[in-house]
Amino acid sequence: MSAFYDPSVGETKSVPLAKRPPNLAGKIVGLYDNTKEQADIILEAAGADLKQRHGVKELLNFRGIHYSKPAPLETIEEMARKCDVVICALGG
Numbered sequence: 001m002s003a004f005y006d007p008s009v010g011e012t013k014s015v016p017l018a019k020r021p022p023n024l025a026g027k028i029v030g031l032y033d034n035t036k037e038q039a040d041i042i043l044e045a046a047g048a049d050l051k052q053r054h055g056v057k058e059l060l061n062f063r064g065i066h067y068s069k070p071a072p073l074e075t076i077e078e079m080a081r082k083c084d085v086v087i088c089a090l091g092g
Contacts, residue, residue: 002014002015002017020085021084021085023054023055024050024054024055024056024084024085025054025055025056025057026055026056026057027056027057027084027085028056028057028058028059028060028082028083028084028085029047029050029056029058029059029060029083029084029085029086029087030059030060030061030062030079030082030083030085030086030087031043031046031047031059031060031061031062031086031087031089032062032063032064032071032075032079032086032087032088032089033061033062033063033064033089034064034067034071034088034089034090035063035064035065035066035067036067036089036090039067039089039090040063040089042089043061043087043089046087046089047059060079060082060083062075062078062079062086067090
């Protein structure tokens, strides 16, 4: 369980961690690029490593509209339908 601080209410909330698979072998991994500089490069390198070292079956690429905006609901729903795990790169 992790604690997150929400400055709008002034108290801490406990949020359970999302379930994680025991390994990535045979999984479909989504790579979400939030459009920040070099996020695509980070994801490409991470994806190649996941396939080579961890047996990821397939990589699916997704890209946000702008780094200052949250992922569109349609994109989130598509990632949830198609992916076992999603990684978001924040770039620099």
